[in-house]
Amino acid sequence: MQPKKVLVVDDSKLIHKMFEVMLRSYALVHAMDGREGLERLHEHPDIDLILLDINMPSMNGFEFLEEVKRSEAFTEVPVIIVSTEGKDQDTVRGLQAGAAAYIKKPFRNEEILKLIERLPPMASD
Ligand SMILES: [Mg+2]
Numbered sequence: 393m394q395p396k397k398v399l400v401v402d403d404s405k406l407i408h409k410m411f412e413v414m415l416r417s418y419a420l421v422h423a424m425d426g427r428e429g430l431e432r433l434h435e436h437p438d439i440d441l442i443l444l445d446i447n448m449p450s451m452n453g454f455e456f457l458e459e460v461k462r463s464e465a466f467t468e469v470p471v472i473i474v475s476t477e478g479k480d481q482d483t484v485r486g487l488q489a490g491a492a493a494y495i496k497k498p499f500r501n502e503e504i505l506k507l508i509e510r511l512p513p514m515a516s517d
Pocket residue numbers: 402403404445446447448
């Protein structure tokens with residue numbers, strides 16, 4: 393299954409612009425921190441992929457991910473962490489918290505595109 397609607401949660405405006413260019417064939421929904429990400433998710437329950445930063449004000453990526461995985465409605469939505477936090481323990485923590493994949497910034501466009509194309513289908517499909 394190809395995701396169609398993608399939620400980008402990142403406090404960098406540049407990253408949002410990059411994804412706009414990179415993911416032209418997808419509908420993007422934008423949030424600047426975890427708290428806003430949860431709001432957008434509830435406004436758009438048909439989101440089928442989340443691209444998530446870790447370092448953000450007000451609610452960071454790990455906290456956001458825990459909320460998403462705890463919720464019944466969104467627990468199946470795949471989350472790809474896209475972060476400069478390249479430390480191994482962060483990768484482990486992200487994957488243990490339920491992330492589908494972890495990509496380090498700076499990333500190559502093809503890296504993310506390939507990952508998105510290879511995501512396993514969600515249970516609801
Ligand atoms: Mg950040």
